[in-house]
Amino acid sequence: MVMKPKDIFITHLKKSISISESDEILVRTYFIERELKKKEILLFAGKESCHMQFIAKGSLRAYYLDEDAKEHIVQFGIEEWWVNDLYSYLTKTPATQYIQALEDSIILQIHRDKLNELYDLVPAIERFFRLKFEKAYVAFQNRTINSMSKTAEERYEEFRTKYRAIEQRVPQYMVASYLGITPEFLSAIRKKTI
Structure with missing residues (x-):
């Protein structure tokens, strides 16, 4: 049986936090499902990243272009991963990265303002994202050190x-x-x- 994107997301959440049935219903209403075609750009460099994106199906990549227009891939994302230009999202500045679908994909996204509302309504969601941000920071630091050593x-x-x-x-x-x-x-x- 194929799980629906929001069911995949709720299962993903429950691996890290406990939420009640009523909170689960609320969370489902806040996340919007979006389908992407292969090669479709989800985020353009120069645009502010205002959404958190969960990959329910497919794969994406985040990359930037150097001054010679050469691509440098920063991140890949597959099912049950999050993909974003996190610096842009957190600082509310223009993105330096592009995010592109590598396959036909389905993501669930939530706007920063809606996520802040959800933090107040379902405190466990704030804990979930704190854990995700910590994990992202550790992965970034590990990748930086590995690339140098x-x-x-x-x-x-x-x-x-x-x-x-x-x-x-x-x-x-x-x-x-x-x-x-x-x-x-x-x-x-x-x-x-x-």
Whole structure:
């Protein structure tokens, strides 16, 4: 049986917090379902990120363009992950990243103002997002340290171990971009490890 997007979301919430049935009904009304086609842009650089986005189905990527218009992937997201330009969202400044669907996808989103309302109505939701923000900060710090201290081979091996489901769903040139290496160098690494 295929779960509906909001059922997937509620199951995801309940892995971290307890909410009553009445709170669950309220939460369902605050999150809006949105379908994205493959390659559709959810967030454009220069626009403020005003929504939190939960991936119920599909996959997305967050990336930025450097001064030479070269793409650098910052984040991948698959089912039950959150994707955002969190800096833009938290500081209410223009995004530096684009967020794009890599497959036909379904997300659930909530506007910052509605989320703040929901914090007051369902305090457990505030705790949920505090835990998510803490986890995002730890992941960001870990990725930063790894990019400075580990070789490309070590970073690729860690990526393969942690994100096997992503590696099998995205093109290798995107994995290379995420790792900060060229597709050719990734190909050479893969030949050594396979």
